[in-house]
Amino acid sequence: MNIGEVARRSGVARSTVSYALSGKRPVSDQTRRRIQQVIDELDYRPSATARALKEGRTRTVGLVIPPADARLTSMQLGFVASVVEAAARVDLDVLLSPSGGDHDGSFERLVGGRRVDGVILMEIRLRDPRVASLAQTQTPFVTIGRVAEPDGTWWVDVDYATLVGQCVEHLVDLGHRHIALVNRPAGMVAAGYGPGRRAREGFAEAVGRRAVSGSEFCCEDDIAGGERCVAEILAARPATTAIVTVNEAALPGVQRGLERAGQEIPRTFSIAGVAADQWAQEFRPPLSAADVPALEMGAIAMDLLVERLADPDAPARHRLFVPPISLRGSTGPAPRPSARPAFLRPTSPTWLRETAED
Structure with a gap:
């Protein structure tokens, strides 16, 4: 019929x-x-x-996700699952729309075609043209992440700068003096990806304040990238005894790379970071980390969007998460030089002087 x-x-x-x-x-x-x-x-x-x-409504909200050819991390999947579940509770459908790469047309159709009542936007850059486009078309939206100047926007986010700084503090208190930051892929960081940029800022501030040596390495979001990154760290900064990471997808590769280099976690090498609970628990030994509450964040983003749809003139609201660092088995006291693999030990006064100057 x-x-x-x-x-x-x-x-x-x-x-x-x-x-x-x-x-x-x-x-x-x-x-x-x-x-x-x-x-x-x-x-x-x-x-x-x-x-x-x-x-006068579609009873559908759009969830803008990373490109379809990119494998979503556990954290990103947690956001998606929690948004869909929260939407179902208020009888709304969710339309997934990839954005980035060759998928910009999908985002434009989502917004320009008025196919949804509102949008939740993931993976935010500090200066994000999608945010400007949504604001210009007066489409109600909430972001998971935030732009450089978030005043007037609705968002939920994790305080990566503070959490990375706290990881550095923990490692320095354990005696580590040469620490590396394993960040997200170079292209994302260069494009202004919020978590990557804020992690960099928090890391630089913390190592400067504690007067220790710090170096940043961008890493692809996969196992092979993690292995390559560890090899690069140990070759370029052999005095490094600890890593802080915000790249959860690379963690299995980081672990494999350290094992292949003869490092024993945490006896000779420590690692801490910001990650979804699943990745932290699957690391061996379990990772000392700030566990990102992805499920709660996605649900709150949906709640904020529903509130905004009900009252378009309401003042902007946001939620910044600063989860505690859960201390697990992956961090320990800095090793004595004799405890480190032979190829990483200092062999001459010149090596010591160069390290001191880094």
Whole structure:
């Protein structure tokens, strides 16, 4: 049964039935009653599109995710799952739309086509043209992450700068004096990816304040990238005894790279970071980390969007998460030089002087 059959039996045009359902144009009471009688007789159920026209809403929200060719991390999947679950609780559908790379057209259709009532945007850059586009079209939106100047926007985020700084503090208190930051991929950081940039800032501030040596290494979001990054760290900065990481997807590779280099965690090498709980628990030994509450963050982002849809003029709200560092087995006292693999020990006064100057 469809709108054409309702029109035929009512003796009116399809457009008249559409107007009667949507209320977009006036229809006489007599005609409306005749159409409604046919609808009742046929037990016709207007499509979701017709209901949306009548309500003036689609009852669908868009969730903008990273490109489809990029494997989502556990943290990102947690955001997606929690947004979908929270939307279901308030009888909303979720339309996933990839953004970035060759997928910019998908985002433009999502916004320009008015296919959704509001948008939740993931993976935010400090200067993000998608945020400007949503604001310009007056589309209600909430971001998971925040731009450089977030005043006036609705968002939820993790305080990466503070958490990375706390990881550095913990390692320095254990006696580590040469620490590396394993960041996200170089392209993302260069493009202004918020967590990567804020992790860099927090790391630089903490190592400077504690007067220790710190170096940053960008790393691809996969196991092979983690292995390569560890090899690069040990070759370029052989005095390094600890890592702080915000790249959870590279953690298995980081562990494999350290094991292949003869490092024993935490006896000769320590690692801490910011990661989803799953990655922290699967690391061996379990990772000392700030466990990102991805499920809670996604749910709160959905709650904020619903609030914004209900009251478009409400003042902007946000939530900044600073989860505690859960101390587990991956961090320990800095090793004595004799405890480190032979190829990483200092062999000459020149090596010692060069390290001191780093």
